[in-house]
Amino acid sequence: MANSDWRDLTLEQLVNIELRSPAGLTEIDPRKAPVDVTTLDARDIEQSGAKDLNHLLEIYVPNAQFIDDQRLPPHLGFRGIISDREDKYLYQVDGITLNNRTLLGADIERDLPLLGDIRSVSVVRGPASATHGAGALAGVIDVEPYTGLTFQGVDVNVRQGVVDEYTAAEIRYGHKFSETSGLFLYYGLADMQGADSHYYIGRSYPAANGLPANVAGKPYSGPMANLDQAGFGDLWHKVHVSYVAGPFEFWTRYVQDGVEDRPMRDIYTTPIPAGGSLEDWTRGREFRNQQTTTTGRFKKELSPEWNLELVQSFDIWYYDNQLMGTSPAPFQHGRESESFSRGIVTWKPNDAHSLAVGTDYSHEWFHDPPYSYALDRAPMVSNRNWQTDTISLFAEHQWRISDQWTTFLSFRTDKHTFSDWLLSPRGTVVFTPTDRDTFKVMAGQSVRRGDDEELWGEWERHGTIAKPESLCSYEISYERKLTDQWRVGGNAFYEDYDAIGWIPAWFESAAIGRFQIAGGEFQLTYTNGNTRLTLSEGVAKLVNASLPKGLPAAGQGLTAEPYGFGHDLAEWAPFITKLALLHDIGKKWTVSSSLVYYSGFPGAEDYARYAGNFVSPPSAAPLSDPGYTDPYGPNLYINLGLEYRPTKNWSIRLDGYNLAALADETLSKRNYYFRLSEFSVQPASLAVSIRYRF
Numbered sequence: 014m015a016n017s018d019w020r021d022l023t024l025e026q027l028v029n030i031e032l033r034s035p036a037g038l039t040e041i042d043p044r045k046a047p048v049d050v051t052t053l054d055a056r057d058i059e060q061s062g063a064k065d066l067n068h069l070l071e072i073y074v075p076n077a078q079f080i081d082d083q084r085l086p087p088h089l090g091f092r093g094i095i096s097d098r099e100d101k102y103l104y105q106v107d108g109i110t111l112n113n114r115t116l117l118g119a120d121i122e123r124d125l126p127l128l129g130d131i132r133s134v135s136v137v138r139g140p141a142s143a144t145h146g147a148g149a150l151a152g153v154i155d156v157e158p159y160t161g162l163t164f165q166g167v168d169v170n171v172r173q174g175v176v177d178e179y180t181a182a183e184i185r186y187g188h189k190f191s192e193t194s195g196l197f198l199y200y201g202l203a204d205m206q207g208a209d210s211h212y213y214i215g216r217s218y219p220a221a222n223g224l225p226a227n228v229a230g231k232p233y234s235g236p237m238a239n240l241d242q243a244g245f246g247d248l249w250h251k252v253h254v255s256y257v258a259g260p261f262e263f264w265t266r267y268v269q270d271g272v273e274d275r276p277m278r279d280i281y282t283t284p285i286p287a288g289g290s291l292e293d294w295t296r297g298r299e300f301r302n303q304q305t306t307t308t309g310r311f312k313k314e315l316s317p318e319w320n321l322e323l324v325q326s327f328d329i330w331y332y333d334n335q336l337m338g339t340s341p342a343p344f345q346h347g348r349e350s351e352s353f354s355r356g357i358v359t360w361k362p363n364d365a366h367s368l369a370v371g372t373d374y375s376h377e378w379f380h381d382p383p384y385s386y387a388l389d390r391a392p393m394v395s396n397r398n399w400q401t402d403t404i405s406l407f408a409e410h411q412w413r414i415s416d417q418w419t420t421f422l423s424f425r426t427d428k429h430t431f432s433d434w435l436l437s438p439r440g441t442v443v444f445t446p447t448d449r450d451t452f453k454v455m456a457g458q459s460v461r462r463g464d465d466e467e468l469w470g471e472w473e474r475h476g477t478i479a480k481p482e483s484l485c486s487y488e489i490s491y492e493r494k495l496t497d498q499w500r501v502g503g504n505a506f507y508e509d510y511d512a513i514g515w516i517p518a519w520f521e522s523a524a525i526g527r528f529q530i531a532g533g534e535f536q537l538t539y540t541n542g543n544t545r546l547t548l549s550e551g552v553a554k555l556v557n558a559s560l561p562k563g564l565p566a567a568g569q570g571l572t573a574e575p576y577g578f579g580h581d582l583a584e585w586a587p588f589i590t591k592l593a594l595l596h597d598i599g600k601k602w603t604v605s606s607s608l609v610y611y612s613g614f615p616g617a618e619d620y621a622r623y624a625g626n627f628v629s630p631p632s633a634a635p636l637s638d639p640g641y642t643d644p645y646g647p648n649l650y651i652n653l654g655l656e657y658r659p660t661k662n663w664s665i666r667l668d669g670y671n672l673a674a675l676a677d678e679t680l681s682k683r684n685y686y687f688r689l690s691e692f693s694v695q696p697a698s699l700a701v702s703i704r705y706r707f
Contacts, residue, residue, distance in 0.1 A: 035105070035135050035155040037421065038144055038369035038409040039359060044451055047421035047441035049138045049490070049504065049534075051075065056545070058128055060595050062605050062654030062668040064174075064700065066123045066134070070154070071650070072593050072607045074136050075534045076551025078586060081683045081693065083277045084298050086120045088686050091138050092506060093530040093553030093585045094151035094484065097515050097570075097686050100464060102152040103145055106266060109308050109326050112148060114465045115349050115379055116386070117332065119154070121304050122251060122268045124241070127201030129170055129183040130253040133157045138534075139506070140459030140486045142437035143423035146373065146405060150459045150484050158264070160255045161187050161195020167707040176698035177241065177670070178206035194258045203249040205272070207239030208696050211678060215621070215637030215644050215690025218281035223291045227281060229638040236295045237275050240693050244271040244299035245333070262310045271301035275693060276337065279632060299335040304328065318362055322371075324355040336384070345382035349465075352376045365413050373405040379465060387466040390521060394473045401430040401465065419443040427460075431468040431478055435460040449494040453504075458485045463513055467522050480524055482513040498541050505533040507556075517633035517687075518565040525569035529556040530582070543597040551589040555582045555616070567624065567631040570687045572616055579619025583635070584686060586611035586648070603656040605668075611648040617689035618645035635690035644690045649673040649680040666702040671695040 036046040043050075051074045063069035067087060071079055078095060080088045085097060094101050099118030103110050112119045134156055141149035164187035172181040181203040189195040211232035220226040224235045243249060247269065255264040274297030285294045308326040315321055327350070334345035357371035381388055381397040388394040407425035414420065421441040428434050439457030446452075461482045462468065471479050485508070492502035507529070514525040532553035539546040558574045566576075572583050581587060590610040597603050621635040630636050637644060654668040674681035674697040682692040 035108070035137055035141070035145065035153050037411070037423065038357065038371070038407070039367040039411045040361070041411070044492075045419050045443045045445070047423070047439070047443070047453075047455065048141060049488075051136045051138065053134045053136075055132055056595065058131055058134065060603055060605050060654075060656065061593065061607065062652060062666070062670075062700075063128070064177075064668075064670065065126050066128065066131075066156075069128070069134065070123075070136065071609055072591065072652075073547065074138065075536055075549035075591065076138065076532070076553060076589055077136070078589060078611065079683070080584060080686045080689075082686045083274050083688070083691075085117065085274075085686075086272070086300075087124065087683075089119075089123070090585070091152040092508065092532060092551070093555075093582055094508070094510065095584050095686075098464070100148065100461065101150045102154065103141075103149045105145070105153060105155045106306070107158060107264065107308065107310075108155065109306060109324070109328075109353070110146065110148070111304065111306060111328065113302075113330050113332070113349065114351075114377060115347055115381065116464050116466050117302075118464075121302050121330075122270060124272070125201070125249055125251055125268070125270055126172060126174075126179055126181045126203050126205075127183055127249070127251045129185050129201060130158050130199040130251065131156055132159045132163055139455075139488065140437075140439070140457045140484050142435075142459035142461075143425050143439035143457055144407065144409060146407075146425065147427040147429075147432075147435050147437070147481075148461045150461045150482065158253050158255060158266075159185070159187060159197050159199070160257050160262070160264075161189050161197045162193075162257055163187075164197055165189050165195075168704055169707075170702060170704040172700055172702040174698060174700045176696050177208040177700075178239075180204045195256075197253070197255040199251070199253040201251040205241060205243040205249060207242030207272075208698065210240045210696040211694045212237060212240075212275055213644070213679075213682075213692050213694075214278050214281075215635065215641060215688075216278065217638050218278070221281045222285045222294060224280060224295070227278075229641045230643060235276075235280070236292060238273040238297055240275070240695075242273045244273045244301050245335075247271070247301060260312050262312075263308070265305070265307040267303075267305045269301065269303045271299070271333075273297055273299045274337075277632070277688065278636070278691065282632075294337075296337055298337050301333040303331040318360060320359045322355070322357045322359075324353070326353040327351070328353070334382070343384035345384050347382045348378075348380040350378045367411040369409045371407055373403070373407075375403040375405075377401050377403075377465070379469070381466060381469075385466060387464070387470040387521065390470070392474060394470050396473065399469050403427060403429045417445055419445075423457075427462075429462055429468075431465075431472050432462040432481060433478060435462065435481055451492045453488075453490045455488040455490070456486070458483060460484075461513070463522060480513075483511045485509040498539050500538045501536070503533060503535045505531075507531050512569075512571065514569055514571065515633070516565065516568050517570075517631055518568060524561055525564065525571070526558060526560040526575070528558045528571060530554065531556050545593075545595040547591070547593045549591045551591075552587065553582065553585055554587055555580060567627070567634055570620070570633060573620040573623040576623050578623040579616055581616030581619060583614070583616040583620040583689065585616065586614060588612035601658050603658075605652075605654040605656075607650075607652045609648075609650040613647045614645045614684065614689050617684070618642060621645075621690055633687040635688055637690040643679050644682075644684060644692055647680065648682055648684070650695065662706045664702075664704045664706075666704075668700045668702070670698045670700070672697055
């Protein structure tokens with residue numbers, strides 16, 4: 014905050030800062046939250062040195078993992094659940110879901126090096142459809158922006174990246190008119206040049222298409238885009254405007270981003286089409302997102318027992334997608350719009366009971382591009398403009414049975430034009446025998462309908478409704494407050510996942526099987542006025558997998574276990590270790606450091622052994638030379654930052670990223686979804702930030 018900096022607050026004040034939580038619908042004691050939530054406040058965001066939201070989540074959220082992609086944006090997963098599309102979790106701003114429903118999911122603003130508008134980020138780890146709707150299968154990311162009530166003053170921040178080259182600038186202004194009204198304005202701009210880093214293809218290929226031969230274990234030496242280079246050479250933008258006036262709040266948000274990907278190994282295995290050039294052939298997929306959201310909210314205390322919240326939002330998303338691998342390369346230009354309404358009534362008749370009941374209604378307009386994964390399959394769907402309606406009913410009851418026992422029962426049902434009624438129940442029992450110990454037992458089911466492009470295609474061709482995706486989760490957890498500074502906790506979970514995914518042989522999304530996953534998380538935190546230390550260990554292990562009849566060979570990429578190769582998830586590191594430290598040295602210096610360790614991808618190596626048995630290996634699978642195992646080894650990301658504040662107005666920050674690459678660049682790698690035998694090096698890089706507070 015510009016005029017009320019967090020460094021001037023006591024520990025008690027920091028703890029008591031009001032942060033809205035996506036944990037549930039009723040007023041909740043954070044200690045008794047009915048789901049696992051990681052909440053990052055302004056200090057975590059500003060002092061972590063994180064380049065973007067992806068980086069921030071990877072540092073702090075236990076058992077969260079990122080994998081890159083050569084056709085789509087980077088993929089985020091929780092507790093072993095990850096996909097080639099960002100459709101297994103919801104991305105929300107101020108409680109409004111911003112997921113693209115056509116195809117891409119939560120593909121917006123996570124890779125922007127522009128975080129100045131964000132006051133806090135809360136992440137629900139685990140199924141959350143009972144309170145947030147269909148699509149919250151594996152979790153929810155909820156961003157709380159600043160308002161004129163939580164930020165006052167003016168500041169400017171300029172950031173320059175070296176090696177990973179980018180230039181970013183942000184300006185924000187907040188003014189508080191009264192205790193209940195205020196204005197907040199934010200604008201951020203980024204020029205993303207990316208990093209000229211090494212890219213490895215796991216199998217050796219002879220020279221083809223005018224390219225130099227590829228040798229496994231040596232960097233690919235042909236032409237390609239920089240890592241994280243902006244698509245179409247565009248600038249990235251983010252705008253957020255908020256106005257609060259008593260019970261009314263209005264905000265609007267605009268974001269533009271999108272990258273150019275790196276080529277796939279198909280550049281060696283498929284001849285360049287007639288008339289095509291080598292430059293076009295090795296150009297990876299380019300895409301651009303543009304999203305505008307406008308929201309109005311009204312909150313009213315009707316009486317000491319009754320509260321009302323009404324929300325109206327309108328969202329429009331444009332996306333451009335220039336594909337690779339054909340000549341001329343198809344160009345997608347799609348659009349979807351949504352009008353969203355919500356009403357929630359909460360009732361607290363006494364200290365023991367709280368009840369929330371609400372309804373959502375969404376109307377969406379879709380305009381699909383002239384080239385479509387789902388609609389160009391035979392028979393082709395010619396109508397590329399359609400509309401849908403979704404109505405949702407939900408409720409949550411909290412019962413504080415005693416000082417030691419609390420229960421939560423939540424239920425939601427969603428009905429889409431092209432779905433049956435989707436049911437999402439959840440129950441939690443919380444036991445707090447002392448003021449230091451907390452036990453929880455949680456059980457719930459989350460559901461997700463298919464992407465709207467796929468649903469529309471099936472309805473137009475067959476008049477049928479596709480089966481939804483579901484995840485049932487069972488969890489026990491324990492947390493102990495060791496001292497005022499130290500906390501320790503752990504949990505164990507079991508997931509029964511009935512999955513929908515991409516089937517390369519059919520070139521469509523459909524049911525791919527049922528997968529049982531078990532794991533857990535250990536967390537240790539230390540917090541005082543000057544220091545924050547967080548340590549977590551996440552585990553996710555495949556227990557069993559069964560595939561539907563008729564699924565083609567290599568018809569799913571989650572595991573090779575059903576084919577007789579290994580017993581691990583192919584797209585997930587079984588162990589994920591995270592350590593983060595923030596420490597203030599007096600009033601002028603802050604040092605930050607973080608370490609993220611993925612134990613490796615043994616399941617991907619098993620899948621590569623399976624794929625190697627094909628005469629014509631599937632394109633969407635890991636594939637490597639015999640004995641070449643570097644892609645499946647551990648990944649290690651080490652970052653170090655230092656901030657200096659010579660006056661109350663100026664701050665200067667230096668961050669070093671991916672420092673493990675200085676010792677071994679194959680440690681600091683980012684694997685690609687499906688094709689985990691291929692990876693790009695996350696190079697050691699620097700960023701300098703200068704902030705001035707007026």
